[in-house]
Amino acid sequence: MTTTVGSEARRFEAVLSILDRYERDSTRLIPILQAVQEEYRYLPEEILTYVAVALDLSPAKVYGVATFYGHFSLEAKGKYVVKVCDGTACHVKGSGPLVEALRKELGLEGKRKTTADLLFTLETVSCLGACGLAPVMVVNEEVHGLATPEAAVAILREIKAREGGKGETK
Amino acid sequence: MSGYVTVDGIKVPIEGEKNLLALARKAGIDIPTFCYHSHLSTYGACRLCLVEINGKEIDASCVVPPKDGMSVRTNTARVRSMRRMNLELLLANHKQDCPTCERSASCKLRDLASKMGLRGSRFRRTREERPLDQGSPCLARDPNKCILCGDCVRYCAEIQGIGAIDFAHRGTGACVTPAFGKSLGEVDCVNCGQCAAICPTAAIVPRTHKDEVWAALDDPEAVVVAQVAPAARIAIGERFGLGSGEAASGRLATALRMLGFGRVYDTAFGADLTVVEEATEFLARAAAAKAGATVGGKLPLFTSCCPAWVKFAEQSFPELLPNLSTCMSPQSMVGSLLKEEAARAGGGEAGKRLVVVSIMPCTAKKYEIARPELSRNGERLVDYVLTTNELASMIQEAGLRFAELGSGPMDLPMGFSSGAGLAFGASGGVSEAVARYVAGGLPAGRPSALELAPLAGFESLPGSVRVGTLKAGESAVRIAVVQGLAAAKALVKAIREGRVEADLVEVMACPGGCVGGAGQPIELDPAKRAARTEGIARADGERAIRSTGDNPLVAEFYRSRLGCSPGGHRAHELLHTSYSSKRRIADTAIPLVVGTGAEKIPVKVCVGTSCFLRGSQALLAELIKRVEAEGLAELVDVSATFCSESCDRGPTVQVGGTAIHKATPELALAQLRAALAKAPAGATAGA
Numbered sequence: 001m002t003t004t005v006g007s008e009a010r011r012f013e014a015v016l017s018i019l020d021r022y023e024r025d026s027t028r029l030i031p032i033l034q035a036v037q038e039e040y041r042y043l044p045e046e047i048l049t050y051v052a053v054a055l056d057l058s059p060a061k062v063y064g065v066a067t068f069y070g071h072f073s074l075e076a077k078g079k080y081v082v083k084v085c086d087g088t089a090c091h092v093k094g095s096g097p098l099v100e101a102l103r104k105e106l107g108l109e110g111k112r113k114t115t116a117d118l119l120f121t122l123e124t125v126s127c128l129g130a131c132g133l134a135p136v137m138v139v140n141e142e143v144h145g146l147a148t149p150e151a152a153v154a155i156l157r158e159i160k161a162r163e164g165g166k167g168e169t170k
Numbered sequence: 171m172s173g174y175v176t177v178d179g180i181k182v183p184i185e186g187e188k189n190l191l192a193l194a195r196k197a198g199i200d201i202p203t204f205c206y207h208s209h210l211s212t213y214g215a216c217r218l219c220l221v222e223i224n225g226k227e228i229d230a231s232c233v234v235p236p237k238d239g240m241s242v243r244t245n246t247a248r249v250r251s252m253r254r255m256n257l258e259l260l261l262a263n264h265k266q267d268c269p270t271c272e273r274s275a276s277c278k279l280r281d282l283a284s285k286m287g288l289r290g291s292r293f294r295r296t297r298e299e300r301p302l303d304q305g306s307p308c309l310a311r312d313p314n315k316c317i318l319c320g321d322c323v324r325y326c327a328e329i330q331g332i333g334a335i336d337f338a339h340r341g342t343g344a345c346v347t348p349a350f351g352k353s354l355g356e357v358d359c360v361n362c363g364q365c366a367a368i369c370p371t372a373a374i375v376p377r378t379h380k381d382e383v384w385a386a387l388d389d390p391e392a393v394v395v396a397q398v399a400p401a402a403r404i405a406i407g408e409r410f411g412l413g414s415g416e417a418a419s420g421r422l423a424t425a426l427r428m429l430g431f432g433r434v435y436d437t438a439f440g441a442d443l444t445v446v447e448e449a450t451e452f453l454a455r456a457a458a459a460k461a462g463a464t465v466g467g468k469l470p471l472f473t474s475c476c477p478a479w480v481k482f483a484e485q486s487f488p489e490l491l492p493n494l495s496t497c498m499s500p501q502s503m504v505g506s507l508l509k510e511e512a513a514r515a516g517g518g519e520a521g522k523r524l525v526v527v528s529i530m531p532c533t534a535k536k537y538e539i540a541r542p543e544l545s546r547n548g549e550r551l552v553d554y555v556l557t558t559n560e561l562a563s564m565i566q567e568a569g570l571r572f573a574e575l576g577s578g579p580m581d582l583p584m585g586f587s588s589g590a591g592l593a594f595g596a597s598g599g600v601s602e603a604v605a606r607y608v609a610g611g612l613p614a615g616r617p618s619a620l621e622l623a624p625l626a627g628f629e630s631l632p633g634s635v636r637v638g639t640l641k642a643g644e645s646a647v648r649i650a651v652v653q654g655l656a657a658a659k660a661l662v663k664a665i666r667e668g669r670v671e672a673d674l675v676e677v678m679a680c681p682g683g684c685v686g687g688a689g690q691p692i693e694l695d696p697a698k699r700a701a702r703t704e705g706i707a708r709a710d711g712e713r714a715i716r717s718t719g720d721n722p723l724v725a726e727f728y729r730s731r732l733g734c735s736p737g738g739h740r741a742h743e744l745l746h747t748s749y750s751s752k753r754r755i756a757d758t759a760i761p762l763v764v765g766t767g768a769e770k771i772p773v774k775v776c777v778g779t780s781c782f783l784r785g786s787q788a789l790l791a792e793l794i795k796r797v798e799a800e801g802l803a804e805l806v807d808v809s810a811t812f813c814s815e816s817c818d819r820g821p822t823v824q825v826g827g828t829a830i831h832k833a834t835p836e837l838a839l840a841q842l843r844a845a846l847a848k849a850p851a852g853a854t855a856g857a
Binding site: 008009012013016044045046047048052053057059061062063064067074 | 337338339340349357754759760761763764791794
C-alpha cells in the first residue's frame with residue numbers, strides 16, 4: 001500500500017529535480033515539459049502552473065507552448081499509447097479500417113481517445129517513417145508493421161489479458 | 171543606419187526608424203496594419219502592411235529595417251491585391267455582427283475594410299464557433315471576433331508584465347486565451363483593460379452595466395447618485411465632437427441629472443480626502459521609521475488608488491502589502507461616506523434605497539467595487555461603475571445633445587475639489603497633490619510643487635519611471651512615479667535590491683495614468699492622448715483652490731462630518747481598507763500523499779514563489795519522508811499549494827485548519843500528531 005501512497009509525492013519530487021536539472025532556465029521550457037510528460041505521461045494543469053511559477057513565465061505562455069506541439073498532451077493518456085500511422089502510404093494501405101476496428105474494440109466514441117480505465121490511448125500520426133511496412137501501428141515503443149484490423153485487435157486483447165481484463169469500456 | 175530610402179518616389183532620410191512602416195508614416199503615407207504599435211514589439215502577423223521592396227520582393231514593412239538606397243513602393247497592383255486578399259482572409263473568420271457590435275464605431279477591421287473598398291470576402295469561415303468568456307467582472311471576450319493580431323497578448327506581457335492571455339493551440343485551432351482555457355476572471359488578469367483598448371475589433375471589450383443602472387434609474391424606490399472621476403470629464407467630449415482634453419464637468423452634471431441621477435458628486439473630492447489621509451499616513455510612517463519602530467507600517471509607501479496595481483501587488487508581491495497605503499481609492503471613499511450617511515438616516519432621501527454609481531475612465535474599478543473589503547454590512551460601497559464610454563452611450567441613447575448642454579453644478583460638499591484632486595486623473599497627479607499638501611500649498615509662481623525627471627536606467631522600459639524630491643521642512647521626501655506594471659515590477663525589484671531609494675511610490679497601470687484608462691473612448695493617437703493629460707493640467711490650473719489643504723470644504727468635512735482630525739479613528743473606519751495576497755490562478759493544488767483512511771487530516775505545503783525561496787521544497791520532501799516513516803501516510807492528505815496567502819511569513823504549512831508559519835518538519839509533525847490525537851477513533855484505526 002505504501003508504495004502507491006507516496007507515488008504522487010515522488011512524481012512531484014521528480015518535477016522538482018527536473019527543474020533543478022535544467023537550472024530553472026525558462027529558455028529550456030520545452031525539454032522541461034518533455035521530461036515532465038515522461039514522468040506523468042501527460043501535463044497536468046497544476047504541474048504546468050507550478051512549472052510556470054518556477055520559471056517566472058506566465059501560465060498562459062506555458063499553456064501556449066504545451067498546446068502548440070502535438071507531442072504534448074494536457075489530458076491523461078493511457079498506459080498503452082497506440083499510434084496508428086495515417087500518412088499517405090499507410091492511408092492507401094488501409095489505416096482507416098485499422099483505426100475503426102481499434103476504436104470499436106476499445107469502445108471509443110466521438111472525440112474520445114483514451115479508455116475510461118486509462119489503459120489505452122489511440123492516436124493517429126502523420127508518418128512514422130516506416131512506409132515499407134504500411135500500415136504501421138506502434139504500441140508504446142513496439143512497432144507492428146503490415147498490420148491488419150484482426151492482428152491489431154489481437155494485440156490489444158493480449159495486452160488486456162495481461163492486465164487482467166481491463167481496457168473494456170461500455 | 172543613416173542614408174535615404176525612396177518611398178513611392180519620395181526620398182526619405184533614415185533617422186533612427188526601426189522599420190519601413192515608421193519611415194513611410196514619416197513620409198505621410200499610412201500603410202494599413204493591425205498588429206504594428208510603435209510601443210510594442212513587432213510581430214508581423216496581420217500581413218496588411220505589405221510593400222514592394224526594390225521592385226522585387228513583397229514583405230511586411232513593419233519588420234523590415236530601412237537600409238540606405240532601398241526603394242519601396244507601397245501602392246502597386248501586386249501590393250493592393252495581396253493586402254486585399256489578406257484582409258478578406260481575416261474577415262472570413264471574424265464574426266460580422268457589425269450593426270450591433272459595440273466596437274462598430276471604433277473597429278479597425280471595419281475601418282480598413284472600408285478604406286480598402288472591400289465588399290465581402292471570397293472565403294468561407296474555417297474556425298469553429300467558440301464560447302464567450304463572461305467570467306470577469308470587468309472584461310468580456312468573444313474569441314469569434316479575434317483576428318489573432320496578438321496586440322493584446324503583447325500589451326499584457328510587455329507593458330503590464332503579466333501575460334494573462336497568450337496564443338494557444340495552432341493552425342485553425344489557434345486562439346488567444348487565458349491559461350488552460352480558463353476565464354479572465356480566474357487568472358492573473360488585473361482588469362486594466364488595455365487589451366480591450368488596443369484590440370482592433372471587439373474580441374475583448376469592457377463589461378457593461380448600463381442595463382443595471384437604467385433599471386435603478388427607473389426604480390421609483392431608489393435614489394441614484396453619481397460621482398464623476400477627473401479623467402472621465404476630460405475625455406467624454408471626444409464622443410460628442412468636442413476637442414480632446416476639454417473638461418466637461420458642467421455638461422456632465424446636467425446630462426446626469428437629465429438621465430435621472432438625484433445628485434452628482436465629484437470623485438475629485440474623494441481624491442482630496444485621499445491626499446489628506448495618505449499624506450497623514452505617510453508622515454506617521456516616516457516618523458515611526460525615524461524613531462526606529464518596527465511596527466506601524468513600512469516605507470516606501472505605495473499608493474493604492476489604482477485597482478489594477480493593487481491586484482497586481484496582491485498576486486505578485488505579497489510581502490509588499492504592508493507598504494501599500496491603506497487608504498481607499500477616491501471612488502470608494504465617496505461611496506463609503508454616501509452609504510454611511512444613508513445608513514445613519516435609515517435609507518437615502520425619503521427612505522429610498524441609495525444606489526451609488528461611479529463614472530470612471532477605468533475597467534478595473536468594476537473589480538474594485540466587488541472586493542469583499544469594500545462592502546459594509548453586505549452592501550457594496552459603490553453599486554455600479556459605468557465607464558466614460560458607457561455613460562456616453564447612455565447619453566446618446568437618451569437623445570441628449572451633449573455638446574449643446576448647459577453647465578450644471580455638482581452637489582456639495584462632495585462636489586467641490588481642489589485642483590490637486592483633479593490632478594489624480596493623470597500619472598504623477600497623486601504625488602503632486604500630496605506634495606502640495608505637505609508643502610502647505612503650491613509654491614508661488616510655480617506650476618507644480620513637485621518636479622519629476624525620468625529615472626536613469628529605466629528609460630528603455632515600456633511605461634515610465636520618474637522621480638523627484640520634495641523638501642518638507644528639514645527632510646527630503648524621495649518620490650517615484652511609475653506608469654505601467656512592467657515598469658512597476660522593475661522598480662520594486664530595484665528598490666528591494668537597494669539600487670533605487672524612494673519614500674513614496676505612485677503606481678498607475680495605464681498609459682498616462684487614468685486619462686489613458688480602458689473605459690475612455692478608444693484613442694490610439696498619441697497626440698490626442700497627450701491632449702487629455704494637458705486637459706487635466708488645465709482643469710487643475712483653472713481651479714481657484716489648487717491645494718487640498720486650502721479646500722475649506724475638506725477641513726469642514728473633517729470637523730463636522732467625521733468629527734476627527736486626519737488619520738483619526740472615524741477616518742480610519744470609513745476611509746481605509748485592507749489587502750490580502752492572492753493566487754495567480756484559482757484552484758491549483760497538487761495532491762502528493764492521498765491517505766486511504768476514512769477521516770484524513772489535510773496537510774498543505776505552500777510551494778509558491780516566496781515560500782519556495784524560504785525553503786519549502788526541502789521542507790516538503792522531509793515532511794513526506796517522515797510521514798511515511800512514521801506510518802502516518804494513510805491518515806493524511808498531503809498536497810502542494812501555491813499560496814497560503816501569508817507569504818511574508820513562509821514557508822507555510824497548513825495542518826487541518828491550523829496554519830504554521832516559518833514552518834519546519836518538526837513543527838508540522840508536532841501539529842499533525844496533535845491533530846491525530848484529537849481525531850475520532852475511526853481515523854486512527856488504520857494506523
